[in-house]
Every structure is written in structure tokens, then in C-alpha cells.
Amino acid sequence: MHTPFSPERAVQLARDTLDIEARALLTLRERLAAPPLSQGNAGPPQVSLTPSGGGSASRPWGLSTALAQAVQCILQSSGRVVVSGMGKSGHVGRKIAATLASTGTPAYFVHPAEASHGDLGMVTRDDVFLALSNSGETEELTRIVPQVKRLGATLIGMTGRTDSTLARHADILLDCAVEQEACPLNLAPTASTTAQLALGDALAVALLDARGFGPEDFARTHPGGSLGRKLLTHVRDVMRSGQAVPSVPEGAPFTAALMEITRKGLGMTAVVDAQGVLTGIITDGDLRRLIEKGANLNTLQAQQAMHPQPRTIGPDALAVEAVQLMEQYRINQLLVADAQGKPVGALNMHDLFAAKVI
Incomplete structure (x- = not known):
């Protein structure tokens, strides 16, 4: 049953959407406010693959430490960042992979359903596998997580549930939980995908800075853009x-x-x-x-x-x-x-x- 269109209601819902998503990002920023715990050069935190039932209880560090560890892990990796996600998380994952690749971090996207039918062969033990799932229970993704672990690749989980299957199996957990979706039904991924996208951008920017990636490097990865023409045309x-x-x-x-x-x-x-x-x-x-x-x-x-x-x-x-x-x-x-x-x-x-x- 269609309700009569109301311009005022449409604008109000748009404002509400932006307010909810803005709050989600501010909450994410607050979780990054705490200084990261020093981990030295020992690599990513070691997490038991046995479901603990407590999720984040087995991880004493916060999001800031996890993000720092993720950056350090990717910098130390001799392989690539393999990004995977299903549905809306998959769309976000494609964008994150593209941003990483264009800012100096070799990355590509693998569809989780295709991964279980042969594409997992592209993943090596030297890679870092970034898995996105707001629920952390996406069947197509959780099905390949054990295989990723057996290959020896480092698993970074980006999820909104710290007690989920993905969270329990991740070597590094990036908690991007949001209080509510912008959808009036609180069902359609909106604020959660915004948080994923923003956290992916934060990861890419931190890596860009750590690699000393400059305008000339950006121009080489964007030869068709105006900056590329200015910095690459002699x-x-x-x-x-x-x-x-x-x-x-x-x-x-x-x-x-x-x-x-x-x-x-x-x-x-x-x-x-x-x-x-x-x-x-x-x-x-x-x-x-x-x-x-x-x-x-x-x-x-x-x-x-x-x-x-x-x-x-x-x-x-x-x-x-x-x-x-x-x-x-x-x-x-x-x-x-x-x-x-x-x-x-x-x-x-x-x-x-x-x-x-x-």
C-alpha cells in the first residue's frame, strides 16, 4: 500500500538519514580516540581459532590498536590485500580494494561465492585477507574463512558484531558496529555500510602515509586524470x-x-x-x-x-x-x-x- 507522497516527509527522512550516519561515523571516531597499545614488531595479535563465545572479550585491545595492527600487518606483507564481502558489504569491499590499489597498496576484490568455486586459488599465504560482513555470519564468507586460515593468510575481519563467527576467527578485528541503520525499518544496510566505507578509507589513508605515497605516485596510478597529466606529461x-x-x-x-x-x-x-x-x-x-x-x-x-x-x-x-x-x-x-x-x-x-x- 503506497502512502501519499509528502515532500516535507521526504526531506525530513533525508535529514534523519544524514544525522544517523553522521552519528555512526562520530562514534567510530570516538572508538579510535584511545592511543593504540604498543605491539612492537611482533606482528598481528594472535587469536585462537576456537570460538570463545565471548567475542571481543578475548581481545583486550580497542579499535585504535586493531587499526594500527592492520596497517602494520599490511605493510609487512609481501603479498596483496584480498578484499571480500557479500551483498552491500561486497560493493563497499570493491571500493576499498580500488582505493587501496590506487594509493600504493596492491589489492583486489574476490567475490566470496566465487572464491568457494575456485577463485580462492588466487589467495596465498603471503596475502592479507580483509573480510567484510556487518553481521559476521554471512554464509558465503564464513564458509571460506577456514580455508583462508589454512592457507596461512592473515585474516582481518571488519564486522559490526564482535561475537560473530568472522570476529572469532579474525587475526585482527576491526569493529565497525553502529547503533542503528538509517533505514526506518532498521533493516537495509545504510549506516553500517557507511561505517565500513569510512573505516576502509581510514585504513587506506594510513597506509598511504606510511608508504610515503606522494602526488607523483598518485599521478602514476591515475594517468588519465588531470593530476596525472600534469605530473606525468613532459x-x-x-x-x-x-x-x-x-x-x-x-x-x-x-x-x-x-x-x-x-x-x-x-x-x-x-x-x-x-x-x-x-x-x-x-x-x-x-x-x-x-x-x-x-x-x-x-x-x-x-x-x-x-x-x-x-x-x-x-x-x-x-x-x-x-x-x-x-x-x-x-x-x-x-x-x-x-x-x-x-x-x-x-x-x-x-x-x-x-x-x-x-
Whole structure:
């Protein structure tokens, strides 16, 4: 039976949902407030695989210690982080695996149902197995837990019930319990999956920091993103080279330089000496200034009209450095010179726009 739609009720339920989920995260943060117990370098806490019936009673440490142990365990592991979960926890698990992988921690997701039909063969004793289940009793997941343990992989359980099967078998227990779901029926996973997702992000960020993962590393794992383009694209990747580089000798008539500017379409040309070393540049702006001065363009040579010692950049510099240089000196074109001072490339703002560096 459908109830009449009420905009006011819809907005109120939305507010209630955000309030409940916000409280869940704040509660999670409070459980992380206590300083972690020092475990030295002895590895993860050892937990009996025999159900104790008391759940967290067999684990004197809190969430902060468990999280620190999880980070230490993953850092010390020579394998990968294998993330698994069923249903909504599985969707969260996929996101956690993706976040770990993109921030320097090799990780992948394994569906628990597929794991019991062969995919468990991808797990090795060097891996860390991160299992997500709010109830801790998800049949498809608890069915493979004993096999994971027999393989020798470290089992990290992320669950909302510390007395569950998953909690009792986990080497490290990440307690992400919430008081209530945002669902009015208190049934659909909402606040619990938000807590899982946030705790997974916290784990990934802690690992990122411990590995010294920086912007350049992030760019390498995100080559298609804007940061990747800025930190991975070099001048040589976007510059025009070979015959596309406008260039005339010092003794060439100014009219020849003007034709070179027109042919190459960059609004400028390099001027080189007899050894091919760059000595100057002639731009469209130089042409306008000469006309304003009333200069006889037919008698000028390139070296008389050029701007000496032009600004250049090396081919191995980042393209974003070329952008900064052009913006700093308010120029639209830039010559690329090698270590010997010879022009090997040229670019303008349009080239950088096309490469999406800007």
C-alpha cells in the first residue's frame, strides 16, 4: 500500500538519514580516540581459532590498536590485500580494494561465492585477507574463512558484531558496529555500510602515509586524470619537433623569417647561428612593433629584428612547468632547447590546451 507522497516527509527522512550516519561515523571516531597499545614488531595479535563465545572479550585491545595492527600487518606483507564481502558489504569491499590499489597498496576484490568455486586459488599465504560482513555470519564468507586460515593468510575481519563467527576467527578485528541503520525499518544496510566505507578509507589513508605515497605516485596510478597529466606529461610529449619547428639563420632576410612564421603557424620563429645554436626569436609581436617604428622590413636581416636570448625550456621538463613559465612572463610561445642550446622543439598555449595540461 503506497502512502501519499509528502515532500516535507521526504526531506525530513533525508535529514534523519544524514544525522544517523553522521552519528555512526562520530562514534567510530570516538572508538579510535584511545592511543593504540604498543605491539612492537611482533606482528598481528594472535587469536585462537576456537570460538570463545565471548567475542571481543578475548581481545583486550580497542579499535585504535586493531587499526594500527592492520596497517602494520599490511605493510609487512609481501603479498596483496584480498578484499571480500557479500551483498552491500561486497560493493563497499570493491571500493576499498580500488582505493587501496590506487594509493600504493596492491589489492583486489574476490567475490566470496566465487572464491568457494575456485577463485580462492588466487589467495596465498603471503596475502592479507580483509573480510567484510556487518553481521559476521554471512554464509558465503564464513564458509571460506577456514580455508583462508589454512592457507596461512592473515585474516582481518571488519564486522559490526564482535561475537560473530568472522570476529572469532579474525587475526585482527576491526569493529565497525553502529547503533542503528538509517533505514526506518532498521533493516537495509545504510549506516553500517557507511561505517565500513569510512573505516576502509581510514585504513587506506594510513597506509598511504606510511608508504610515503606522494602526488607523483598518485599521478602514476591515475594517468588519465588531470593530476596525472600534469605530473606525468613532459614537454617532449607535447612539443612540435623536426620540420614543424620554425627556424631561420641569423643572416636570413626578415621576409624569410616572416614566411617561416606563417608556414609553421606558431606565431614565432627561432633564429640560429651557423652551428645551429639558438641566438634569438622573432614573434608576431616583434613584427607589429617594427611596423609601428616604420622600419624597412625589406632590408632587415633576422638577427637585426630578433629578440636575443629568448626564454627556453628543456624537453625533459614537465609540461606544467612550461605553462608556469609562459604565464609568468606573459608569453604565448616557447622554444624547447637541448643541453647544447639548439632548438629541438616549440610549443604554444594551444598545444598545452590540447594536451589538457591546462
